[in-house]
Amino acid sequence: xxxxxxxxxxxxxxxxxxxxxxxxxxxxxxxxxxxxxxxxxxxxxxxxxxxxxxxxxxxxxxxxxxxxxxxxxxxxxxxxxxxxxxxxxxxxxxxxxxxxxxxxxxxxxxxxxxxxxxxxxxxxxxxxxxxxxxxxxxxxxxxxxxxxxxxxxxxxxxxxxxxxxxxxxxxxxxxxxxxxxxxxxxxxxxxxxxxxxxxxxxxxxxxxxxxxxxxxxxxxxxxxxxxxxxxxxxxxxxxxxxxxxxxxxxxxxxxxxxxxxxxxxxxxxxxxxxxxxxxxxxxxxxxxxxxxxxxxxxxxxxxxxxxxxxxxxxxxxxxxxxxxxxxxxxxxxxxxxxxxxxxxxxxxxxxxxxxxxxxxxxxxxxxxxxxxxxxxxxxxxxxxxxxxxxxxxxxxxxxxxxxxxxxxxxxxxxxxxxxxxxxxxxxxxxxxxxxxxxxxxxxxxxxxxxxxxxxxxxxxxxxxxxxxxxxxxxxxxxxxxxxxxxxxxxx
Amino acid sequence: xxxxxxxxxxxxxxxxxxxxxxxxxxxxxxxxxxxxxxxxxxxxxxxxxxxxxxxxxxxxxxxxxxxxxxxxxxxxxxx
Amino acid sequence: xxxxxxxxxxxxxxxxxxxxxxxxxxxxxxxxxxxxxxxxxxxxxxxxxxxxxxxxxxxxxxxxxxxxxxxxxxxxxxxxxxxxxxxxxxxxxxxxxxxxxxxxxxxxxxxxxxxxxxxxxxxxxxxxxxxxxxxxxxxxxxxxxxxxxxxxxxxxxxxxxxxxxxxxxxxxxxxxxxxxxxxxxxxxxxxxxxxxxxxxxxxxxxxxxxxxxxxxxxxxxxxxxxxxxxxxxxxxxxxxxxxxxxxxxxxx
Numbered sequence: 001x002x003x004x005x006x007x008x009x010x011x012x013x014x015x016x017x018x019x020x021x022x023x024x025x026x027x028x029x030x031x032x033x034x035x036x037x038x039x040x041x042x043x044x045x046x047x048x049x050x051x052x053x054x055x056x057x058x059x060x061x062x063x064x065x066x067x068x069x070x071x072x073x074x075x076x077x078x079x080x081x082x083x084x085x086x087x088x089x090x091x092x093x094x095x096x097x098x099x100x101x102x103x104x105x106x107x108x109x110x111x112x113x114x115x116x117x118x119x120x121x122x123x124x125x126x127x128x129x130x131x132x133x134x135x136x137x138x139x140x141x142x143x144x145x146x147x148x149x150x151x152x153x154x155x156x157x158x159x160x161x162x163x164x165x166x167x168x169x170x171x172x173x174x175x176x177x178x179x180x181x182x183x184x185x186x187x188x189x190x191x192x193x194x195x196x197x198x199x200x201x202x203x204x205x206x207x208x209x210x211x212x213x214x215x216x217x218x219x220x221x222x223x224x225x226x227x228x229x230x231x232x233x234x235x236x237x238x239x240x241x242x243x244x245x246x247x248x249x250x251x252x253x254x255x256x257x258x259x260x261x262x263x264x265x266x267x268x269x270x271x272x273x274x275x276x277x278x279x280x281x282x283x284x285x286x287x288x289x290x291x292x293x294x295x296x297x298x299x300x301x302x303x304x305x306x307x308x309x310x311x312x313x314x315x316x317x318x319x320x321x322x323x324x325x326x327x328x329x330x331x332x333x334x335x336x337x338x339x340x341x342x343x344x345x346x347x348x349x350x351x352x353x354x355x356x357x358x359x360x361x362x363x364x365x366x367x368x369x370x371x372x373x374x375x376x377x378x379x380x381x382x383x384x385x386x387x388x389x390x391x392x393x394x395x396x397x398x399x400x401x402x403x404x405x406x407x408x409x410x411x412x413x414x415x416x417x418x419x420x421x422x423x424x425x426x427x428x429x430x431x432x433x434x435x436x437x438x439x440x441x442x443x444x445x446x447x448x449x450x451x452x453x454x455x456x457x458x459x460x461x462x463x464x465x466x467x468x469x470x471x472x473x474x475x476x477x478x479x480x481x482x483x484x485x486x487x488x489x490x491x
Numbered sequence: 492x493x494x495x496x497x498x499x500x501x502x503x504x505x506x507x508x509x510x511x512x513x514x515x516x517x518x519x520x521x522x523x524x525x526x527x528x529x530x531x532x533x534x535x536x537x538x539x540x541x542x543x544x545x546x547x548x549x550x551x552x553x554x555x556x557x558x559x560x561x562x563x564x565x566x567x568x569x570x
Numbered sequence: 571x572x573x574x575x576x577x578x579x580x581x582x583x584x585x586x587x588x589x590x591x592x593x594x595x596x597x598x599x600x601x602x603x604x605x606x607x608x609x610x611x612x613x614x615x616x617x618x619x620x621x622x623x624x625x626x627x628x629x630x631x632x633x634x635x636x637x638x639x640x641x642x643x644x645x646x647x648x649x650x651x652x653x654x655x656x657x658x659x660x661x662x663x664x665x666x667x668x669x670x671x672x673x674x675x676x677x678x679x680x681x682x683x684x685x686x687x688x689x690x691x692x693x694x695x696x697x698x699x700x701x702x703x704x705x706x707x708x709x710x711x712x713x714x715x716x717x718x719x720x721x722x723x724x725x726x727x728x729x730x731x732x733x734x735x736x737x738x739x740x741x742x743x744x745x746x747x748x749x750x751x752x753x754x755x756x757x758x759x760x761x762x763x764x765x766x767x768x769x770x771x772x773x774x775x776x777x778x779x780x781x782x783x784x785x786x787x788x789x790x791x792x793x794x795x796x797x798x799x800x801x802x803x804x805x806x807x808x809x810x811x812x813x814x815x816x817x818x819x820x821x822x
Contacts, residue, residue: 001763003768004763004768004769007768007769011756011759011760011769014639014752014756015753015756017749018639018642018749018750018752018753018756019749019753020749021646021742021745021746021749022746022749022750025742025743025746061768062768063631063632063768063769063770064628064629064631064632064768064769064770064771064772065767065768065771065773065774066629069604070604070607070608070629071629071630072630072632072633103653105653106742107649107650107653107741107742108650108653110742111646111649111650111653111745112650114646114749115643115646115647115650118639118643121639125636133630133633134632134633134636137633137636137637137640138636140640141636141639141640141643144640144643144644144647145643147647148643148646148647148650148651151647151650151651152650152651158651181587181589181590183600184590184591184598184599184600185589185590185591185599186599186603187598187599187600187601187602187603187604187605188599188603188604189604205588205589206589209586209587209589540622541709542622542709542710542711542714545709545710545714546713546714546717549714549717549718549721550717552721553717553720553721553724553804556724556728557807557808557811560728560808560811560812560815561811561815563815
């Protein structure tokens with residue numbers, strides 16, 4: 001039974017999503033209890049899997065008993081295992097958090113929990129798989145769940161979801177075209193087999209054409225600079241209970257898939273690699289500057305955080321553009337840290353909206369007296385986004401700068417520093433409004449018990465606080481785990 | 492021979508798409524979408540996939556009925 | 571701007587798609603690398619002469635499970651987005667110009683459509699069952715059978731005038747049934763754990779039958795799951811739409 005853990009991690013949320021609606025018809029709370037149990041089980045199994053991968057090496061699991069390339073296989077190395085743990089933790093916290101928002105009718109409650117569980121299934125599957133078409137199927141599950149969860153946020157949410165749906169369908173079509181061209185040139189759909197065939201040489205034109213389609217597809221999905229148009233309004237108007245999962249995790253997993261295609265399948269012996277890296281570098285630099293500049297002028301805190309997400313994706317693809325193993329480890333450390341940072345910030349804003357009903361930062365005067373834990377997380381997450389030690393953000397930027405200095409790319413280091421300073425401008429504005437500005441006298445919507453907020457909101461806040469500090473303090477251990485995979489990859 | 496048949500079907504598909512985009516009434520577009528689905532079914536048979544053609548025939552009918560139900564409650568003239 | 575995009579979209583494929591091989595070329599890599607294995611071993615490993623079914627439900631069964639989940643997801647999305655009460659639609663003066671027709675009665679009577687449709691429906695259902703169970707040996711399979719069952723429900727509800735419908739499902743109940751379909755699919759894979767195999771390894775189902783028959787049992791159970799999922803989704807979307815949109819020949 002122990003060797004079936006890779007599949008069980010994906011199966012548990014899936015079965016709970018399929019049965020959730022049936023159980024909600026019997027009793028109102030039963031469906032949600034099943035989803036909470038399933039995500040907790042998935043979290044425990046993913047920690048066991050991480051320990052197995054560190055001690056024993058990469059796991060290959062052939063579904064159905066057929067050896068690859070004739071069947072589908074799941075490939076889990078240390079990078080995948082670490083990201084699966086991250087997705088499980090944030091998924092579990094969001095399922096707990098999402099109970100406080102939304103309608104109370106059984107139809108809406110059951111369907112919303114089912115779609116949340118399916119989003120977690122799609123993200124877990126997209127990380128584990130080792131087959132190209134299977135990645136497309138999981139990409140579709142993730143995208144469709146996200147469209148529906150964004151459309152639940154009122155009438156503005158429906159418009160944003162429609163725009164995201166149009167752009168996302170074009171991205172999925174480009175991805176299918178890309179893997180169709182690769183399949184018609186080599187005849188196989190398995191990632192390991194494909195890299196073995198492509199490394200024999202002679203496929204340069206095919207690889208260039210399909211790589212252009214794949215960069216366009218993944219760029220749209222992760223909101224890289226020129227393709228980011230759907231992102232700010234979609235993140236702002238999503239349903240407040242599910243926003244931490246969508247914003248913290250969903251934009252990053254296509255970046256992991258792009259890394260798999262670019263570095264693991266294509267390799268760096270390819271003649272056009274230099275031009276593609278320069279292209280990625282240009283996109284990242286403009287993304288970082290644009291995101292930080294646009295975030296400085298907003299007064300709605302959700303829009304500030306949405307525009308800063310555009311900048312943070314720029315950091316991750318900057319790591320891909322630099323190419324050395326140290327820089328790649330820095331960008332994946334940033335991916336893991338940013339999920340807790342951005343997720344934590346959206347937990348905070350959701351909590352403030354739950355208690356006071358406002359999202360405008362001009363109304364945030366002196367909230368720290370009434371909600372100390374939440375403002376503590378707000379301050380730590382803001383410091384981490386700027387990049388101040390010992391929080392997680394500093395170490396990931398340090399590794400990125402180290403990698404850039406190793407390849408003598410001084411422009412990237414300059415842009416890193418400038419965009420950190422721009423981040424400081426708007427995050428200090430938020431902190432100033434929380435601590436120094438006069439109290440606006442907002443009325444309190446929830447005040448039973450001694451705790452400032454219900455337990456299902458306090459628990460995610462505390463866990464994110466501990467995680468941001470923990471990733472910062474233990475970053476050398478995480479760097480070693482990442483380097484188990486990234487040792488021979490990259491320039 | 493197969494090439495001529497495929498060419499006729501594909502050119503017809505392009506003509507139908509132009510008619511869908513430039514139609515003034517939404518009901519016209521929906522009915523022509525049913526014809527689009529029908530010609531796609533022929534293309535699947537010519538390409539050698541009868542399972543897919545069977546599914547496309549049934550789904551074409553069902554999706555056209557859904558569109559006509561929705562059109563009852565929205566404004567039918569495009570500007 | 572539109573003209574530039576049109577020119578780009580039309581000329582780029584001619585340049586970029588030169589790398590694709592010709593259709594039907596027997597030496598090209600898709601037709602020779604992995605497909606040879608499927609063609610030679612489909613009958614003795616999977617016990618199914620229809621190779622399309624063998625590939626999608628046996629060799630790559632993991633993909634088909636998630637495709638069925640995508641269908642269920644589409645059904646639930648329609649339920650969730652349409653769960654609010656509609657605003658009252660103010661009728662414009664142009665709405666009343668059509669001549670009103672009392673419901674269900676055609677203008678001139680040739681054949682009684684209620685009797686005709688009520689006679690055909692059981693035949694469509696029998697054909698759907700035939701397509702489902704013969705998916706291994708001829709055309710068909712789970713998706714086609716589910717779509718036919720959904721179409722029968724659609725025909726019965728929309729086209730026939732009845733005082734009380736035969737099966738009165740709300741969107742909540744039909745969405746719950748649609749969720750059972752992929753769950754049966756996933757359960758078939760989990761039962762394979764009991765016999766000691768990997769996920770969806772039909773050889774190791776814990777029944778006491780000859781090995782080739784185990785593949786047939788596995789494939790049939792999986793196809794039944796797919797059928798219930800697809801039929802449930804079509805019925806769910808139909809019910810979700812009908813609860814919000816009223817027709818002018820409803821008698822209330």
